[in-house]
């Protein structure tokens with residue numbers, strides 16, 4: 001089988017590439033990635049040595065490049081991780097989110113229609129459901145929860161999801177979608193909460209926490225997410241959406257305090273900064289469907305996953321230190337320093 005993995009130089013995509021090479025070494029993996037600020041070729045260094053792995057630098061919204069790749073490789077499955085993924089950046093500049101997340105999805109699916117495909121899989125997010133109130137812990141997102149987005153990021157992901165389902169209904173394209181909660185683990189770009197806090201705590205720098213740190217996220221170890229995607233794209237029903245989450249809800253403040261405790265650093269490093277506009281309060285996934293249909297369950301407890309993640313950041317300092325030097329520093333200053 002030949003699988004095109006878009007966005008494979010990013011956080012979840014690269015973890016997915018490594019899982020595929022480990023669990024299905026007979027399959028060919030073609031990674032298509034534009035290498036934006038979030039994509040990093042050093043992340044794929046070990047994959048590059050695998051005989052069944054190939055890397056192509058291209059934009060998913062570049063029709064000619066995408067069609068050329070389909071002509072050369074005749075993929076059986078396309079799994080689309082490529083996206084602009086950071087909410088704060090979408091508030092600053094929504095246009096690129098629409099271009100990549102919606103138009104790019106259209107270009108990929110058009111190529112799937114033109115050349116034929118066994119499965120097009122869209123990697124989506126629980127953020128398409130909007131948020132839940134903090135005082136209703138009994139409420140969870142199911143696949144039937146209405147789309148109700150808050151940010152340009154989640155709106156662009158929701159737009160893409162609707163287009164994917166329309167290509168199933170209108171053209172019969174065999175598609176599937178997973179909507180996952182917040183991931184954490186190795187190769188997570190240091191602008192996101194957990195790696196940001198780890199890298200700053202290690203340097204004894206202030207840890208900027210939005211608002212009062214009360215926002216609740218449902219954290220899932222990245223490998224568990226990748227296993228869910230693998231199951232759905234190979235065995236899930238076409239035309240279906242599957243929610244993926246681990247029933248592991250924590251406030252941002254709890255997560256930050258756990259990291260400080262693991263690193264033996266003082267809570268006095270925590271600094272509360274002005275909240276993000278439109279900040280979603282609580283995400284919580286009901287993963288009953290993927291469990292009952294495909295037998296998926298998360299394997300990694302948060303306490304173990306966070307310890308493994310911290311250890312990874314300690315063992316791979318060069319990877320993230322290269323990223324947080326230079327251009328990234330300007331970005332950090334823009335979002336947190338003046339707040």
Ligand code: NAD
Pocket residue numbers: 006007008009010011012013032033034035036037038039040058059060061080081082083084085086100104123124125126157179180181182183184189
């Ligand atoms: P990321 O920002 O770490 O990686 C995105 C990758 O896509 C990068 O390698 C980047 O170079 C590439 N890319 C961006 N624009 C591109 C384009 N036009 N053409 C080709 N490549 C392009 O993102 P991530 O956190 O790994 O998220 C991957 C996917 O999973 C996204 O679709 C995101 O919406 C979804 N998701 C993420 C989370 C999470 O917690 N991170 C949770 C649920 C769903």
